[in-house]
Amino acid sequence: MANFALDVTRLGFSLLQAVSPDLAGKAAFQLFCRTPSAKPKGAKARAAHAAGAARLTGAERFTLRLANGRQAHAYRLNGGARGKRKRYLVTHGWGSSAAYMAELVSMLSATGAEVVALDFPGHGRSGGRFLHMGLAVETIAVAEARFGAFDAAIGHSFGGAALMVSAAGLLPGVAPVTGERLVLIGAPSEMGWLFTDFGGMIGLRPTAQAALENEVHRITGRRLEDFDVGGAAGGIGRPVLVIHAEDDKEVSSLHARRYGAAGKGVRLFWANGFGHRRIIGAEPVLAAIAAFLDGDRGVVEVPDESIKKDAEIIPFFELPARRAAL
Template sequence: MSKKSKSDNQSLQIPKPILITAKFLQAISPKLASRFAAKLFTTPIKYKIPKREFHMEKQSVQIDVLIPSINKTVKTYQYGNSKNKILLVHGWSGRGTQLVKIADKLIDLGYATVSFDAPAHGKSKGNSTIMTEFIASIHELDKQFGPFEYAIGHSLGGMSIINAIKQNLYVKKAVIIGSGDLIQDIIIDFIEKLQLKPEIGNRMREHFEQKFGESMNNYSTSVVAKNVETPVLIIHDEDDSDVNVKCAHSIHSHLKNSKLMITKKLGHRKILGNEKVIEEIITFIRS
């Protein structure tokens, strides 16, 4: 699924040749169909950097950092010169400059940001990745560039931050925007978009659980949230067509210390540049 979309504001659309291939494999072999789905599930789309992110890309100090635990290298972006650092984590098929509007405001307020292209994203090498590699990258960046005062994540980046905090990443506060929740729901949604039967999704989940030796549900945000005491601001749009707003309410109900902001008509990506959203983030981290 390396095909580039015309707009990163659109919801995921599966190309017809892939849908045809998936249905063909399902007809001849559910096992092959599940392996095909698993491959697609772990293959992000690499989008071109839009003009609005050019200045952050040019002004950042970029360094390739090896993540030893996964033996992969990620491109990192150090933006600003302050000792007060904030970690930014993009979502699936995103990039290290995607939270540019938030980063610019933080720079104006005297912070510096550190972000990265997750494995197989942006300028980082590779074709496939999974959330555990996002989490591993966060921990390694904390060792090399931290400690971070705060962490802000979008979509899968938000899920990864909550998981990293549960695994002893220390930040004063965290902000998650458009974050997913239950891994099983994410799989179901993905399989539905491929127009495949639920059985294929179950087979795909079992494939990953055998590969990694643990239940994928262990990484579901609301499950992990029960063990997180860090204050968290949850921001989600009620018209998000990529991640249902019910995820935000579920995560909020399971966190011990959280604040919920629900927006309207901003969708899954436009929300990252909204002034009111950015103001709420600033108010939260400075309060």
């Protein structure tokens, strides 16, 4: 938020919570779930969006109907292919869209696989300005019901967390995604820190902060602490590839380490130098994903030395013990 807007917001919540902490918590939740404008900001964002949209020009488009009149959007590539082929799901992060995931989508579709890329509610072509984890997980379930079971699902940031929440079957009455393999890129392992930081930013006092967090339970049927899926990655019975950059300034690499410590089925790869956003289309990252989806063939190999000028990608189990124990 701009400084003036934040000052006004803090003043408003200061007055509201003095009258009713519960109403302040409910209003804070609505603000927390308000998504950014789908219109790209800045020259780089516009260029990236235009390039991604061009890659998706030939894709089929679908509207996915959700509960309470909400909707999401899906792109599908290779939907008309015949014969046995893989089917992959791709989910984006907060404030992003399928267009920004287009390099990954193109790489997957080039294998001949059917690829479904989502625009969550409030993002891309879905319309609206509202999204929470429950809606994202519902969107994943509706997509699987519409297109069939996925062989693997790949998600970035919020989209990766949504995949893990779905795979763990955390939401009552919502079918979990059945992908045989999951890839999480720059994904958080829990959401409590976001609510704490947000409440602090808008000046919520403890009672109103509790009301904000209680909204999560009221709307999703799960308490905020239940969305801690750091340990769930090792218990879902399927391989998980976690890719993260230690220089990620939006989602701490500690989240990746939590996933990596969850069990033997989780493999942690570092893609240092690519931050939180460029990591999505980085060549060594795409290569690692392709190898993982191909049954791990070549996944443990260190990329060509030239790649190390920009990033390194290191298997978790090859890290020095001191570093891996952090």
